[in-house]
Amino acid sequence: MLRTARVPRLSVRSRVVAAVAIGLGAVVYLGVVLLYAADLSASDHRVVRLGDDGTDLALVVKPRSIDPVQQEFTFRVEVEAGSGLVDDGAGLSRAVRVEIRDAAEGNRTQTVMFGPDALSSETLASTLSSEQRLEMWPFDRYAAELEFTVEQEDGDGEFHPLAADLLIDGGIPGWDIAAADDELDSSDEKAFDASVTIGRSFSTMAYAIVLNASLILMAVIALVVSISVLRRARQMELIFLGWIAGMLFAVPALRNFLPGQPPIGSWVDFLIVLWVVVSLIISLAFLAFTWFYSHPSRPRDDPSQSGGADGRHG
CATH class of the missing domain: 1.20.58 (Methane Monooxygenase Hydroxylase; Chain G, domain 1)
Incomplete structure (x- = not known):
């Protein structure tokens, strides 16, 4: 009669170690998944409000991409106007000019015109400065120093400063985007700074x-x-x-x-x-x-012994 081999049973200590390892793996798995889901949700619903709250015109900045190698931050600029600036709900009653000064690029200024026909949008790029370089990944951090000036055209074709609200709407998966403002008032213009800081997300x-x-x-x-x-x-x-x-x-x-x-x-x-x-x-x-x-190699046979056990040739 054949006897079946007995499978050795795990000791109590081995079972505890295995259970702890499985539990730890499950916690890590769920933690990473939940962090990623929270990051995606935060990117879709993140809104940072800067500038003059309650104005008729809101300037909306929507982040699109970040290139840490080229140190470039790409964003989309849109305008949302209240009833006082919209003509019959179809578009702006008068043209609005937005100037965006990039402090990191030698005060380079980009100009965006929003015509009276429609509320259009435009994609722009800004140069990032490194607070912590890319080699510090994943703890690298960047900053974009932007100054916005909003002006509206009058009946004579001249532009005058216009108070506006600034919204940074949305985000980029994998990145944590924060912003702060430093409003600037002067006699001839209405401008506000937006300091955008960008770092890797927790996920x-x-x-x-x-x-x-x-x-x-x-x-x-x-x-x-x-x-x-x-x-x-x-x-x-x-x-x-x-x-x-x-x-x-x-x-x-x-x-x-x-x-x-x-x-x-x-x-x-x-x-x-x-x-x-x-x-x-x-x-x-x-x-x-x-x-x-x-695993030492086997010694080769002595040719003199190949004739037989007694050493004589047949």
């Missing part, structure tokens, strides 16, 4: 933390296995060499999968990626050393 940081933690865990596992084999606590298997080599090729792919693709030479390379690669290479060296000395 992007959580993504980066999880992926970097996975890289570190991969290096730790490789070191534990290789040191165990080197100390003869575990049997050497030739497949270990291919396994470590495969992880070495996986590191660059995982590194390039980081959100925002930080440039080569960022702090994350010196703090994590470099040492993960070094750990994997050391693990590979340990395994190669153990394999070399645990």
